[in-house]
Amino acid sequence: MVPLRGRSEELGKLLDALRAAGNGRASLAVVSGEPGIGKSALLAAAVEQAERQGFLVASAVAHQTDNISPLASLAPALRSGAEPLIDTDQFLELAGLNTQPLWLAERLADLIGRRLAGVRALIVLDDAQWSDPLTAFVLRVVIDRLPAAQVLWLLATRPSPGGTTDQLVEAVNVPVHSIRLAPLTAEAIQDLAADRLNHAVDPSLAVQLAGVQGIPFLAEQLIAGLYLSDNDLSAGLVEGVRRRTAELSETSRELVRTAAVFGSEFQLEDVAVLMAAPVARLAAPLEEAIKAGLLVDGGSVLRFRHELLRSAALADVPPSAQRALHGAIANQLMAAGRGAAAAAPHVLAVAQPGDVVAVETLREAARDLLATMSTTAAEVIQQAFELTRVGDPLRAEVGVDVVSVLLAAWQYDRAKAFADDLLRDATPDLRATLLLHLAPFRRLDVHDLTVPGAAPELAERLAGHRALAGAEAPSSATDPIAQGLQLVASAEQARAEGRFGEARELYGAARRAPVGLGSLPATQVEVGELYCRAETDDLPAALERVRELMTAGDSWAAPQLAVLRARLEYASGNLREAEDAAQSGLRWMDQLHDQTLAPAADQVLALIALLRGHLSQARKLAGHDPTISALLAMADGDPQAVERLAGTPHDVPERIGLLLEANAWRQLEQLQPSAASRGALAVVAAGNDVEQLAAALEVVRTTHRPLLVAQVAERYGRAALDAGDRTTGVRALEQALDSLAALGATAPAGRIQAVLQAAGVRRRRWAAVPPRAQQGWESLTPMERRVALLVADGHTNRSAADELVVSASTVGTHLRAVFGKLGVNSRVQLTRLVLERFAPPPNA
The missing domain is CATH 1.10.10 (Arc Repressor Mutant, subunit A)
Structure with missing residues (x-):
């Protein structure tokens, strides 16, 4: 290789970063400089040194045309070399996620993380200023997800303030090495x-x-x-x-x-x-x-x-x-079937204001790009708008397109600002149309949701959004889309009042209503329905559906889905899974620049911290949450704090358990009956009656809520001890203790352990919280074990799904978790491991 001249200091910085990567300290290096300054030569020298040191090297070069193809810039690096970062099957799987950027990024982070386990790597992207938007987004997610990998991410770029690399540097939480290349010396x-x-x-x-x-x-x-x-x-x-x-x-x-x-x-x-x-x-x-x-x-x-x-x-x-x-190039590309997106740069090079043909071509390009390249689509449609003349009727139509595409690209603030400009001289129908594009994001002032003179169907849809905002009571409507909005408004009102069964039916009806301008996102409506399903004795199925949506649903709704999953995992006693979901939700909120649901995620994390006895962590997360504050006060020994739990809002996870703690008869009685609410109400009514508490415990056991079951079992056991029935009391308390210990609920487990010890119970070993395995067979959930055994027995995802009465997508989700926990990468390896574990002993 030709020697690299005049860049020994810069190369030295990259080699230092490589050495750090080899020791497990991932970092990002950004080499910037004007065209021709020698960025590519420096990268080539770094690659040569990395290969000599045994690093796995993956590299790619971005091109100006990449912004019309999803992941076009990064894909060559993923597939380069004799041992690529991802194999062919995995790459084809990723292609199916092009319309779901967050799920694609998460899956890619998982695949790269597994591929790099124990492997030192250098991943290079030259001319990063031309990266397609999906590559830019994926890099932010993946680099952030792999801070402990033995990898150096190396990018070269032209200076572009606020551009792709600047955004990346601001977003990632790994060390960043910025290397600016100056002109070489004459020597x-x-x-x-x-x-x-x-x-x-x-x-x-x-x-x-x-x-x-x-x-x-x-x-x-x-x-x-x-x-x-x-x-x-x-x-x-x-x-x-x-x-x-x-x-x-x-x-x-x-x-x-x-x-x-x-x-x-x-x-x-x-x-x-x-x-x-x-x-x-x-x-x-x-x-x-x-x-x-x-x-x-x-x-x-x-x-x-x-x-x-x-x-x-x-x-x-x-x-x-x-x-x-x-x-001529634009016409040729269109005629050859390459699509309007490929022709768009050439159309823009020749288009003049008022060129209707150019505007329509760009609109078509934006529509073509929207599903997979929404950020590029947003830029193209705005360029189309700039070609329309003031006063041309087409201008308003294209303006609405701009707002719609910006919203699809999750750029609400830009869409709102653009719509505000259009609204200044808008007709009533145009005003209503723009507001109905914005309204489903539920950030508009309710006073903006009334437009005198708008067409009847538009006015009815705006009324539906006013009902959703709580500004007026849900009402009837003739427009089908408005009817769907009113159904959701009614469902949310019923849910807020604890009428979960009624709310569930209303959400279901709303999901069956037609969709169109002004409709809420389907995932948003289903999230409400799933919450109510979980509150009406259908927790396992609701949780299974949320897990499925976490890989197959709308990735823009990822924070909302993550928070719901965290709540349902918590209700199911899966504290580690609930914690992971809440943390993922917070991470995704950062990536999508929307912190709306951060308090809800923090609330779940605070409840988990309280169960584990981590009071200082719970205090950090509590903020101004009155429920968490009351629980902290109780933990600090304030006997009056329990009364404050009677005011626990409806949206607090496992509210029934908190109301039970406060003996809040009236609030429990107001809940629409479910096994959990009936059982809790029976517990309060029973007082210290052992027989009634035993009957209530049997009701609660059907709820699939182990924390609530343990809570009732503790009351039952204490009451039995107080009544002199030591055998019954100890058995109930030991069952509650073992359950809580297995869940990792240190605090209540420790409390029960103290009661048993005070009652003279002696155990060979007290272990309130045995550590839960993170890897290996013991770390698998019951469902994951069933999937592993079926796959080892030769089942496909589809046949395993039929056996388990779940979807193939759900089986795939569990199988990926099994691979990660068992440290295997294929069905063959999984089968071998299962056979070894369950092989009969010699001479059996």
Whole structure:
């Protein structure tokens, strides 16, 4: 490899970061500098050193055209090398998640994390300023998820304040090494030239090299004859390329100029169509351009050797010819079925204000991009809007598109600001339409949800949103979409009053209603229904559905789903899973820049901390939460604090247990009957009656809520001891203790242990909280064990799903968890491990 000149300090920083990565300290290095300054050469040197040290290296280069294809920039790095980061099957699986950016990023983080277990790695992305939006998002998530991996993430970029790399640097929580490349010294430039020439630089060339002003790319082009030393760097490059292309055939020159208009990369077939020449006739002219150092053959595509060379070649194409070629390219791409998205950059290059055809092409491009590249779609539709003339009826229509696409890209603030501009001179129907696009996000002031003069169906939908905001009572409607909104409003009112069965039916009816302008997101409605299902004796099924949605639902709703899962896992006694879900929700809120549900996630974490006896952690999470404050006061010995639990709001997880703690008869009586509420009410009514408490305990045992069962069992056991029935009392208390210990609920387990010890119970070993296994067979949940056994027995995901009466997606979710906990990567490895574990003993 040619020596790297003048960059020993910068290379040293990268090697230090590599050494740290090898010791398990992941970090991000960003090399920035102007075009031609030597970023790629520095990256190549780092790659060479990493490979010598035994690092796994994965690298890719982003291109200007990447922003129309999801993950186009990062995908080559994922699949590069003899041992890629992800295999073919995994890559195909990821392709199915292109429309769900957060699930894709999470899955990719999981796959890369497993691949890098015990492996030192360098992952490189050159020209990161051109990264497609999905790559930029995925990098933020994956780097943040793998802080302890033995990996150095290395990016090269042109300076772009506020751009992709700046956003990445601000978002990640790993050390960042920022390396800004300055021009090389004159000595380094001459050393570089001597390396290329294989001999010393003569004085005349040394004078010319001084004119490149320390830019290594220009020094190399000067040697190659593609740059003439000049006070104007760009003019020197243009003139050098012009002189070199003058030596080419006319056809080769035309090929280079046409290709320069296409972009930094292109297909020979496309250029051939524009030149009206058979591809075969362009083989020799193409070879001329490659030998001249202008183009590189990448196999499926051709590229300019450097973007600066393309710019220099493009400077030789008159502006009028460029416009004509851009128009011809756009028409050709559309005619060839490449889609409006591929044609959009060329349409924008020639479109003039008022160009209706261009506007419609860009609208089509935005629609095509919306499912997989919503951020790019948002930029394209705004450019379409800018081409419409003030006063043109099309302007309002495209403006509504802008708001709709921005919202689909989860850019509410930009959508709201854009809509506010449109609302200034909007007709009543346009005003209502814009508000109904914004209303489902539930951030509008209720006073904005009334538009006099709007069409009846629009007015009814706005009324539905006023009901959802609690500004007026739910009412009837004739418009089907408005009816759906009113059903949700009624469901939320019933839910807030504890009428969960009624609310469940209303949510279900709302989910069956038609959807359209103003409708709430389907996931948002289903979340409400699942919450009510969990409160009406259907907790296991509701939890299973939430887990399924966490991998197959709308990833934009990830925080909402995570918080619901945390609540239901907590209710099911799965404290570790509840903690993981709440932490994931908080992480996703950071990534989506929406902290609306952070208090709800903190509330679950605080409740878990209280159960584990971690009072200081609970205090940090409590904030102004009155329920957590009351529980903390109780833990601090305040006997009056328990009375405050009677005021526990409806949305607190496992409210019934808290009301039971406070003996809140009236509040429990107001709840729509479920096994949990009936059992809790019976406990309060029973007082210290042992027989009634035993009957109440049997009711509660049907709820699949082990924390509540243990709470009632403790009351039953204490009452039995007080009544002199030591055998019954000790048995009930020991069962509660064992259950709480298995769940990791240290605090209540310790309290019960103290009661038993005071009663003279002696055990060989008191262990209120045995540590729960994190890895291995014992760490698997019962469902995960069943899935593992079925798969080891030869079942597919589908047949296992049929056996377990769940979905194949749910089986897949459990199977991935099994792989992670058991440290296996395939069904074959899993089968071998299961057979070894359950093999009969010798001579059996």
